[in-house]
Amino acid sequence: MTLFSLDESQIFEAIRAITPHRSPDERAPRESSNEDAEVAERFARAAWSGIAEPGDLVAGVVVRALGAGPALMALVERHSRSRVLDSLATAGVDEVKPSVLATALERWMPRLTAGSALSSLRLAARCGARLVVPGDEEWPGSFGDLGEHEPLALWVRGDLNALNRMSHTVSLVGARAATGYGEHVAMELSAGLIDRKMGIVSGAAYGIDGMAHRAALASSGFTAAFLAGGVDRFYPSGHDALLTRITKVGAVISELPCGSPPTKWRFLQRNRLIAAASKATVVVEAGSRSGSLNTAAHASSIGRPVGAVPGPVTSLSSAGCHRLLREYGAECVTNADEVMALFTPVSDNEPRLDTPITQAAAGPASERRQQHRSSDEVRLADALSSRAPRLTADIAKRSGLSISRTSSLLGSLSLAGSVVEGERGWKKIEP
Numbered sequence: 001m002t003l004f005s006l007d008e009s010q011i012f013e014a015i016r017a018i019t020p021h022r023s024p025d026e027r028a029p030r031e032s033s034n035e036d037a038e039v040a041e042r043f044a045r046a047a048w049s050g051i052a053e054p055g056d057l058v059a060g061v062v063v064r065a066l067g068a069g070p071a072l073m074a075l076v077e078r079h080s081r082s083r084v085l086d087s088l089a090t091a092g093v094d095e096v097k098p099s100v101l102a103t104a105l106e107r108w109m110p111r112l113t114a115g116s117a118l119s120s121l122r123l124a125a126r127c128g129a130r131l132v133v134p135g136d137e138e139w140p141g142s143f144g145d146l147g148e149h150e151p152l153a154l155w156v157r158g159d160l161n162a163l164n165r166m167s168h169t170v171s172l173v174g175a176r177a178a179t180g181y182g183e184h185v186a187m188e189l190s191a192g193l194i195d196r197k198m199g200i201v202s203g204a205a206y207g208i209d210g211m212a213h214r215a216a217l218a219s220s221g222f223t224a225a226f227l228a229g230g231v232d233r234f235y236p237s238g239h240d241a242l243l244t245r246i247t248k249v250g251a252v253i254s255e256l257p258c259g260s261p262p263t264k265w266r267f268l269q270r271n272r273l274i275a276a277a278s279k280a281t282v283v284v285e286a287g288s289r290s291g292s293l294n295t296a297a298h299a300s301s302i303g304r305p306v307g308a309v310p311g312p313v314t315s316l317s318s319a320g321c322h323r324l325l326r327e328y329g330a331e332c333v334t335n336a337d338e339v340m341a342l343f344t345p346v347s348d349n350e351p352r353l354d355t356p357i358t359q360a361a362a363g364p365a366s367e368r369r370q371q372h373r374s375s376d377e378v379r380l381a382d383a384l385s386s387r388a389p390r391l392t393a394d395i396a397k398r399s400g401l402s403i404s405r406t407s408s409l410l411g412s413l414s415l416a417g418s419v420v421e422g423e424r425g426w427k428k429i430e431p
Helices: 008-018 033-051 057-066 068-076 081-090 098-111 116-127 141-149 160-168 180-195 208-218 237-249 264-277 292-301 316-327 336-342 365-383 392-399 403-415
Strands: 130-132 154-158 169-174 199-202 223-226 251-254 281-285 306-308 419-422 425-428
Touching: 008 033, 008 116, 008 130, 033 057, 033 068, 033 098, 033 116, 033 130, 057 068, 057 081, 057 098, 057 141, 068 081, 068 098, 081 098, 098 392, 098 403, 116 130, 130 160, 141 160, 141 264, 154 160, 154 237, 160 169, 160 199, 160 223, 160 251, 169 180, 169 208, 169 264, 169 292, 180 199, 180 208, 180 281, 180 336, 199 208, 199 264, 208 223, 208 237, 208 281, 223 237, 223 264, 237 251, 264 292, 264 365, 281 292, 281 316, 292 306, 292 316, 306 316, 306 336, 365 392, 365 403, 392 403, 392 425, 403 419
Parallel strands: 169 199, 169 281, 199 223, 223 251, 281 306
Antiparallel strands: 130 154, 154 251, 419 425
8 A cells, every 4th residue: 555655564664663652663563543644644744844944834834724644645646736725725724825835836846756755764763863743742832832834843862851841941042153251151051050950952053052052961951952954964063972962861853854954044944943942042142143143033033032141342252142132122141040030920011022033133124135035045055066066956956946946046146156057057156
């Protein structure tokens, strides 16, 4: 028998090997029709995590409205745009415009390759990862605040019970090129929060993130790291030992399937998970264009309190923190007690954040408009190579953009001198 045009027995075995609370014994018999439905749903979510880029709004709407299985089947059976719209309308969803759905279908179809989801599942089983989906007891309820941007699934290495501790964590983020001052403050805050029975969430990057994780481990506390690529290949590679230690007492988590490489776009989308997972986000040290400001923006947009650590007024490494304090109403924090006060209930006439930081990472209005226009270009640049030429269809698949959108952007970037087309495909021109 087949399921989603694949051998059903292979799907069943692969899912059982990475499902929480199940033995990976592939010879175990199937238990019930209810288990069949559960396997189909889990496999569909695993597949969708590789078909749609993180934070894909249309994918979130379609999967939530139709269910992951029926939504995947619609792709496998090549349902027409009108048929999908009819299915959405029957489910009570009518806000998806036909043109938006058409573009989304063009984005998804190049990634609908036979066996790719099975390969990801087998890679996950090989490295000891587990697949967690909404409805599992381990699923962090705080991700529901992301609405249609909630991840479709989570791939986890480490202690699955750690996910239930997310409601007692603080996100500590900051610059990769951290100063000694920034790393010292990150260490003090992390250790202090662990002493107060809180856990630490961050992104495992060099600099502030790494110090926050290390201090939590040194204090015998809980810490979780969210990655922008698959959990089978730790990134950055220099933190392989650190991430391995995290899996012993906490968890390493990603919404991307095993085998997925980290890209700039995925780092930005990963930040929303760091923000949503915890009770508050603290930016320890950040330049004026640091990606940690993007995390602060996500946190504020879903109602999480945001703190920022002040630094020397002469330090460019603290310019982003000062901007958060000056322009966006972030709370000034200098020690663990002040961080704890961020999420202590206050009276209605004492708001913690007067100005949402919905676009803190993007700068002034002109910069925000430019960032919005260039987001697809960022994804396209991630998919290009300066050495190996790639065909348009391959670039579209790697970037998660439709072929028509990819062709249009390649043309624009070619005129701008950013890419060049040769006999074997497109290459990126390094500045």
